[in-house]
Amino acid sequence: MTVAISFQKVCKTYPTPRGELHALRDVNFDIEEGEFFGLLGPNGAGKTTLISVLAGLARASTGRVRVMGHDVVDDYAMARRSLGIVPQELVFDPFFSVRESLRIQSGYFGVRDNERWIDELLEGLGLADKAGANMRQLSGGMKRRVLVAQALVHRPPVIVLDEPTAGVDVELRQTLWHFVAELNRQGHTVLLTTHYLEEAEALCGRIAMLKQGRVVALDRTSALLASAAGTMLRFKTDDVLPAAIAARARVTGRVAQVTARDAAEVERLLAELRTAGIRIEDLEIGRADLEDVFLSIMGSSPSAAEQVSA
Template sequence: MNAFEINGLSKVYENGNRALNDVSLTVPKGSFYALLGPNGAGKSTMINILADTVRPSSGTVSLLGHDLFNERNWCKRRMGVVPQEIAFDPFFTPREVLRFTSGLFGCKPDEAWLDELLDRLELTVHAGKKARQLSGGMRRRLLVAQALVHRPELVILDEPTAGVDVELRRKLWDFMRELNDAGTTILLTTHYLDEAEELCDHVAIIDHGALLTAQPMRALMRDIASSYLWLNYGQAVTLTDADHDALAGLEPRSSDEGVCLKLGRSENGDSTFHQTYQAAVARFGPPLDAGVRSEDLEDVFLRLTRRAGGDDAAAECKS
């Protein structure tokens, strides 16, 4: 069974803005799924639809086999959402907020679980303060705790680490990994693409309301990410038309320190490093240094969303 099955989801607002355009997406149960896209791509609209705070113009969504829009109460008891916007009641303490939130989900407060949430999210020493006394980062962590009080089967994290310092961000992700390892499905939106690459086993990228790709992270990086051979000559290399002709298919690029060439795969799947290196040395001479740079998720993201000018990843190919 899948956690989410989204079919033909579209949203057109009253002003005519089409935020989502016929998006279909399957989120496997137990996955740690990244939903990525530039600002304005439609991520927040999709999250708000999944959280049932925005109604779609068309399309269907099922959660664990149940219709999200016709079985709202059943679905909401099994879902926890951490929104981008920080909303809190300033007159209650974090512990009181968590107790009230438990009641909203129809659960009796589990004090042991609340203690664990406060501890894992570094809020124990602040549990007696009024929420208005908490910093922005503490309030965001309180939102995470609220989303988890009823032990949901699915957690949606919409930019959960914005404004959270590096150390606490790492502890939050350790906690999320533990929940995921225990079977909780996690859907994450973030602009920290290094985090998404490290944490997530699946990824979907949307732009202008359309789905560009959705697949396992390893498959995306294997099939779309490229590798480049960089050669350091201590200065930029001026490439001539003859160089481009001789190195056709290797996409030669001049960099600040020399030149870089795109690596491919032979018929048996091996890297063409040695052939590419030999071709470059024959053309430009032995380099002072050489190495390989592989694209990361950020490079792939920028290329797919066409926000990087097309060749920036190659231009950055250097030591």
């Protein structure tokens, strides 16, 4: 397989009054052409720094990065032409309409006679009726759609989505994922960072997890899920959980989730809840999901987490 993105022992340090800050530590993995790849990690893990190095917005302290075989430093023009990046921030020019913004973006890459593809982007991303609207008139979700269109307007083989659905509505998420999934089926490589782990679980064939600048897990999504051996109890309650169960539960509002190793432990947990007089609703018993895997790995010590990586 052709390698679309290659990170080779990438380190990034920043000087601070207290000494060097290591934002990236020996990041070393490849993303193959045509993959839908997830890059996950908590805030401050180094995801955006890694994407900045990939995009040429920051330079690695050591190591090399290539896009479609082009070094991002030595052959930066071809590397950047191969990339389409959707940033986290809503960055737009307030003086132009949506269509004008896409025409200008085409010009940055020297793409002429691009109207047919611009029309496809506008239609595919639900922007056709906003083509003549000034960027200032658009809602935050519509501006996000324009950013996606700008990233794709020069037909890059590699698409980088940095938190593309942060703060947007369900309709946009569905529209975006349908459109991007179709591009991936056509052969485009997609690198996604997201805090919505259900998106990564549904879309990504492989996933890397960063913690404190290091890759602490790297495997196929199915393998990561299989590593989370056990059963997950999910239920709703208004009562305070017993201390022993609360210490291992993940609680979101009224919803509690507790991992059990096997059926015997499921029975024991339910018995403990009954004995404590906990009133539960909507009990579900299922497999652990990617969020459980993520929390397990991020809660591990670096040495333990590194054993998970492949």
